Amino acid sequence: MLTAVTTADDPADATIAVPVRVRDLVPRDLPACAWAGSATHLRHVEGELARAAAGEVDYLAVCTPADLPVAIGGIDYTVSEGAGTLWQLAVLPALQSRGLGTLLIRAAEGRIRGRGLRRADIAVEESNPRARGLYERLGYVAYGREPDGWDEEGPDGVLRRHETMCVLMKKGL
Numbered sequence: 330m331l332t333a334v335t336t337a338d339d340p341a342d343a344t345i346a347v348p349v350r351v352r353d354l355v356p357r358d359l360p361a362c363a364w365a366g367s368a369t370h371l372r373h374v375e376g377e378l379a380r381a382a383a384g385e386v387d388y389l390a391v392c393t394p395a396d397l398p399v400a401i402g403g404i405d406y407t408v409s410e411g412a413g414t415l416w417q418l419a420v421l422p423a424l425q426s427r428g429l430g431t432l433l434i435r436a437a438e439g440r441i442r443g444r445g446l447r448r449a450d451i452a453v454e455e456s457n458p459r460a461r462g463l464y465e466r467l468g469y470v471a472y473g474r475e476p477d478g479w480d481e482e483g484p485d486g487v488l489r490r491h492e493t494m495c496v497l498m499k500k501g502l
Contacts, residue, residue: 347393349429351436354378354390358398365401365419369482374417377403387413387440391420391429400429404437412448412499413441418460430463438502447502452477452495461496469498 354362356378359371366374380386385407391400402418415437420429441449451469453461454477461471478492 349391349393349399349432351389351391351432353381354388354398354401358390358401361397362401364421367482369480369488374401374403377417387437389433389436389440391433391436399424400433402433402437404440406444406446409448409450411446412450413437413444413446415449415451418451430460431467434464434467438500442502449500449502451498453498454493454495456493461498464498467500469500471496471498473497 354374356375359375362371362374365371374388377386377388381388381403385405387404387406389402389404390398392398400418400420403416404413405416406413408414415434418430418433420433438449449469451464452475453464455474473496475495475497476492477495478490480488481491483489
């Protein structure tokens, strides 16, 4: 149910609550996920959905009542023995800091526990203190650092290498 609550005398100042649900991301969702990254990134996500069909990963979507993804992220079960590794977490920029990332991560942790695993791992770029703060609030603890990099298509269509340093974090489930 969609609810509008006026929080002040001005009706333009309203809070609207919209229910969301978490489900598996599917290929037909990808056109609606352009906010999550470049065309190169979405092609990579498409490849990960093939791995999901094989059971190697889960890829989740937090969706509105119109079934549009507003947060997405994956769990890879092949990276670390005994753990699910969260990666490629993204929330529609206009809806960040509204609890969707927390909902996505908790759903991912539930999937990890459902496979009988008792640890979740995640890497966060050192240049992303907001995300690291969220992970810490959810109980993740830093235990190391590691470089990472990937090719990303720029607005001009040219591939460029993105190099970064990540903080490695983990949480017992």
